[in-house]
Amino acid sequence: MTTTGEGTDREVPPGAPATAADLPAATVRRLPEYLRALGTLSEAGVETVSSETLAAATGVNSAMLRKDLSQLGASGMRGVGYNVAALAAYIAGVLGLTKDSRVAIIGLGHLGQALARYPGFSERGFDIVGLFDADPGIIGRDLDGIRVRDVALLARAVRDEGISIGVIATPGAAAQHVADLLVDAGVTSILNFAPCVLAVPQGVAVRKVDLAVELQILSFHEHHKTLGRPDAQQAAVDRDHRLRRRK
Amino acid sequence: MTTTGEGTDREVPPGAPATAADLPAATVRRLPEYLRALGTLSEAGVETVSSETLAAATGVNSAMLRKDLSQLGASGMRGVGYNVAALAAYIAGVLGLTKDSRVAIIGLGHLGQALARYPGFSERGFDIVGLFDADPGIIGRDLDGIRVRDVALLARAVRDEGISIGVIATPGAAAQHVADLLVDAGVTSILNFAPCVLAVPQGVAVRKVDLAVELQILSFHEHHKTLGRPDAQQAAVDRDHRLRRRK
DNA sequence: GTTTGTGAAATATTTCACAGCG
DNA sequence: CGCTGTGAAATATTTCACAAAC
Numbered sequence: 354m355t356t357t358g359e360g361t362d363r364e365v366p367p368g369a370p371a372t373a374a375d376l377p378a379a380t381v382r383r384l385p386e387y388l389r390a391l392g393t394l395s396e397a398g399v400e401t402v403s404s405e406t407l408a409a410a411t412g413v414n415s416a417m418l419r420k421d422l423s424q425l426g427a428s429g430m431r432g433v434g435y436n437v438a439a440l441a442a443y444i445a446g447v448l449g450l451t452k453d454s455r456v457a458i459i460g461l462g463h464l465g466q467a468l469a470r471y472p473g474f475s476e477r478g479f480d481i482v483g484l485f486d487a488d489p490g491i492i493g494r495d496l497d498g499i500r501v502r503d504v505a506l507l508a509r510a511v512r513d514e515g516i517s518i519g520v521i522a523t524p525g526a527a528a529q530h531v532a533d534l535l536v537d538a539g540v541t542s543i544l545n546f547a548p549c550v551l552a553v554p555q556g557v558a559v560r561k562v563d564l565a566v567e568l569q570i571l572s573f574h575e576h577h578k579t580l581g582r583p584d585a586q587q588a589a590v591d592r593d594h595r596l597r598r599r600k
Numbered sequence: 601m602t603t604t605g606e607g608t609d610r611e612v613p614p615g616a617p618a619t620a621a622d623l624p625a626a627t628v629r630r631l632p633e634y635l636r637a638l639g640t641l642s643e644a645g646v647e648t649v650s651s652e653t654l655a656a657a658t659g660v661n662s663a664m665l666r667k668d669l670s671q672l673g674a675s676g677m678r679g680v681g682y683n684v685a686a687l688a689a690y691i692a693g694v695l696g697l698t699k700d701s702r703v704a705i706i707g708l709g710h711l712g713q714a715l716a717r718y719p720g721f722s723e724r725g726f727d728i729v730g731l732f733d734a735d736p737g738i739i740g741r742d743l744d745g746i747r748v749r750d751v752a753l754l755a756r757a758v759r760d761e762g763i764s765i766g767v768i769a770t771p772g773a774a775a776q777h778v779a780d781l782l783v784d785a786g787v788t789s790i791l792n793f794a795p796c797v798l799a800v801p802q803g804v805a806v807r808k809v810d811l812a813v814e815l816q817i818l819s820f821h822e823h824h825k826t827l828g829r830p831d832a833q834q835a836a837v838d839r840d841h842r843l844r845r846r847k
Numbered sequence: 848g849t850t851t852g853t854g855a856a857a858t859a860t861t862t863c864a865c866a867g868c869g
Numbered sequence: 870c871g872c873t874g875t876g877a878a879a880t881a882t883t884t885c886a887c888a889a890a891c
Contacts, residue, residue, distance in 0.1 A: 379860060385816040389795055403872065412797045416862060416875090423874055431868045431873045448816050449823020456815070467714030468811070473795065477812045478819075518818055541825060542818040548636055548720065550659045558821040560814050564715070565724045567807050568703070569632040569695050571765055571789040572725075574805040576696020577621050578788060626882060650850060663853090663884060670852055678851040679891040 376447075380421045384444050386411045387418070391441040403434040450478045457483035457516045457540075459531045460523030461491050461501055464546060468522055469496045479518070483510050487527065504531070511538035518542045525549040532559075623694075627668045631691050633658045634665070638688040650681040697725045704730035704763045704787075706778045707770030708738050708748055711793060715769055716743045726765070730757050734774065751778070758785035765789045772796040779806075 390410040394402055404422075408415035422429070427443045429435040445451060456479050458465050468474070469484055485504040486492055494501045502510070510516060519535040521528050521543060528547035535543060536553055543559045545551055548566075551559050637657040641649055651669075655662035669676070674690045676682040692698060703726050705712050715721070716731055732751040733739055741748045749757065757763060766782040768775050768790060775794035782790060783800055792798055792808045800806055 377859070381817055381820050382813075384820070385810070385813040386797075388816070389810075389813075390797075393796075404874095405872080410797065414862065415872095416864090417860085419873060420861085420875075429873055432871050433869075434872070447820070447823075449819045450816065454815070454819055454822070463714045463717040467710045470710040471811060473810075473812045474815065477816065479812070479815050517822055518815060542822045544814050544818060549640075550633075550637075550657065556825070558818055560818060562809060562811070562814055563632070563636075563720075564718060564809070565720045565726070566629075566632040566636075567791050567809055568701070568721065568726050568765065569635070569697065569724065570628055571791060571805055571807055572696045572701055573628050573631070573694070575701070575764055575789045576694075578803070578805075624881070651852095652850080661884065662850095663886090664882085666850090666852060667883085676851055677891065678889075679849045681850065 376424060380424060383411070383413060383418075383421055384425075384448055386413075387421075388441060388444045388448070388450075391437055391444070394437050395441060399437055401434045402437055402440075404429070407435070453478045453480045454518055455480050455482045455514060455516045456518045456520060457481075457485060457507065457511065457535075458520045458522060459485045459504060459507065459535075460521060460527070460547075461486045461494070461496070462522065462524075465520075465522035466496060468520060468546075469499070482514055483507075483516055485510075487523075504534070507531075507534050508538040511535070511540055516540065518544065520544045520546070521551075522546045623671060627671060630658070630660060630665075630668060631672075631695055633660075634668070635688060635691045635695070635697075638684055638691070641684050642688060646684055648681045649684055649687075651676070654682070700725045700727045701765055702727050702729045702761060702763045703765045703767060704728075704732060704754065704758065704782075705767045705769060706732045706751060706754065706782075707768060707774070707794075708733045708741070708743070709769065709771075712767075712769035713743060715767060715793075716746070729761055730754070730763055732757075734770075751781070754778075754781050755785040758782070758787055763787065765791065767791045767793070768798075769793045 387407065390407060391402075393410070394407075404415040404419045408418040411418070419429075422435070422440070425443070425447055427435070427440055429440075456474065458469050458481060461469065461484055465484075465486075469481055474481060481499065484496060484499050484501045485507050486501050487504045492501050492503050511519075517540065519531075519540045519542070521531050521535075523531055525547045528545060528549050529551060532543060532545070532551045532553060536557055541557045543551065543553065543557065545559055545561045546563070548563050550561075553559055634654065637654060638649075640657070641654075651662040651666045655665040658665070666676075669682070669687070672690070672694055674682070674687055676687075703721065705716050705728060708716065708731055712731075712733075716728055721728060728746065731743060731746050731748045732754050733748050734751045739748050739750050758766075764787065766778075766787045766789070768778050768782075770778055772794045775792060775796050776798060779790060779792070779798045779800060783804055788804045790798065790800065790804065790806045792806055793810070795810050795812065797808075798806050
C-alpha cells in the first residue's frame with residue numbers, strides 16, 4: 354500500500370492526509386480539475402467512477418490519474434472504482450478547501466471588477482472580503498455590496514480581516530509595489546494578473562495569469578498550422594469532428 | 601525583418617524561421633514572457649541584453665533561456681549578448697504576431713465584458729472584432745463601440761470577418777456547444793474560460809484558463825505551509841524580504 | 848574578460864503493462 | 870472478470886559546466 358500504514362483501515366482523518374505535503378507540482382495542478390469533474394458527476398447522481406471515466410472527463414491519461422490519487426493517499430476499490438463523494442471530500446481536504454479562504458483584490462479596473470463579481474470564486478470557497486485601489490475615482494465605489502477602499506488601508510485589513518490570498522489586477526507598473534505591501538502584511542499567496550514578474554521572498558507562492566500570453570500561444574499554433582501545410586490534413590479534422598460531445 | 605540576414609546561408613523567410621515548427625511546448629509557453637521583457641527593455645532604451653539579465657527579468661534560468669533561443673534559431677553575440685530589438689522581432693515572428701489576429705468573444709457576462717475591454721489584447725496584436733451572446737438582454741448592447749450580436753450569427757461572422765481565435769467566456773453548460781459552433785465555422789484556436797474540458801477534433805488548439813483553479817492551487821500551498829510548520833521559518837522569509845525589488 | 852551555445856547529467860513527468868485484489 | 874496500484878520504461882524538461890567566440 355501507499356504509505357499511511359497504520360491502524361485497522363484507511364480511515365481518513367478530517368484535515369488532510371499525512372502524505373500530501375510534497376506532491377509533484379504537476380499533480381497539484383490537476384487536483385482542482387479532478388475536483389470539478391467529481392462535482393459534476395456528483396450532481397448527476399453518480400456514486401462510483403472508474404479512473405478511465407474520470408480521466409476522460411478531465412482530459413488526462415487514466416494511469417496518471419491513478420498515480421496522482423495513490424500519491425495523495427486516496428484509494429479506490431479494485432474492480433469497482435472510486436467513490437465519488439469520498440474522493441471529492443478527500444481532494445478538497447488535500448487542497449485545504451475545508452474552510453473558505455479570504456481574498457483581497459487589488460486594482461479594480463475592468464479586470465479587477467470582473468474578478469470581484471466572478472461567481473466562480475465564492476462558489477468554490479473563496480470569499481472576496483476586500484477590494485482596494487489607488488485611484489480616488491474608484492475608491493468608495495460599491496461593487497456588489499463591497500466598498501472599494503484605499504490601498505493604503507490594505508495592510509491593516511489583511512491583518513484585521515484574516516485575508517490570506519491577494520489578487521493583483523493592477524497595471525504592471527504598480528504590481529510590484531502591491532506585492533510588497535501584501536508580503537509585508539503577511540500574505541503568502543498571490544495571484545498576479547499583471548504582466549510582469551514579481552519578486553517575492555522564499556515561502557511566498559505566486560501564480561501568474563497573463564491573458565495575452567494565452568492568446569500568443571494560440572497564435573503560435575495557428576501560425577505554424579497554416580505555415581506547415583498548404584491545406585492538407587483538413588480531412589482528418591473533419592472526420593474526427595463527429596466523435597466529440599458527451600463524456 | 602527577423603534575422604537581419606547574413607550573407608549566403610540561412611536566409612530566414614519573412615514569416616518564421618525554418619526550425620520553429622516543433623518547438624517543445626515548454627519553450628513556446630515562455631516565448632511570450634521573453635517578448636514582454638524585451639519590450640520593457642526596449643522602452644527603457646536598452647539595446648543589448650545578456651541571457652543572464654533577460655532570464656532574471658522573466659524568472660527563468662539563463663541556460664534555459666539560451667537553449668530556448670538557440671532552438672528558435674535566434675542568435676546572440678558571444679561576449680556581448682542579444683540585440684533587444686532584433687530578438688523581439690524574431691520571437692514575434694515565431695509566434696506569428698507579425699500581423700494582428702482577429703478574435704471573437706462568446707459570452708458577455710462579467711468576465712466576457714472585462715475581456716472585451718481588456719486593453720492588453722489590442723496592445724499585443726489581438727483585435728476583438730466580434731462579441732456574441734445568447735441572452736436577449738445582452739444582445740444589442742454596446743461595449744466600447746462593438747455591438748453584441750446573437751450567437752446564432754457567429755458562424756457567418758467567423759467566415760466573413762476572418763476571425764481566427766474564439767474566446768469562450770460562457771457558463772460551463774454552454775461552452776461545448778459554443779466550441780462546436782466555432783469548430784464548425786473553421787476556427788482552430790480556442791481560449792476557454794469556462795470550467796469544463798472541451799472536446800474538439802485533432803488540429804484544434806484549446807487553451808484553458810480557470811481562475812478558480814489558480815486560487816485552489818494557492819490554497820494547497822497555503823494549507824500545507826500552515827500545516828507543516830507550527831510557525832517556524834518565518835525568520836528566513838523576513839530575512840530574504842529585503843533582497844527583492846529591482847533586477 | 849564576458850557571454851553564448853550546447854553536450855551530458857540530473858530531474859520531472861507521463862505512459863506502459865501487468866500483478867493482484869475485490 | 871474489471872479495475873486499481875505501481876514498478877519499470879519512455880519522454881520531456883531543466884540544470885550543470887565548459888569549450889569556443891567575440
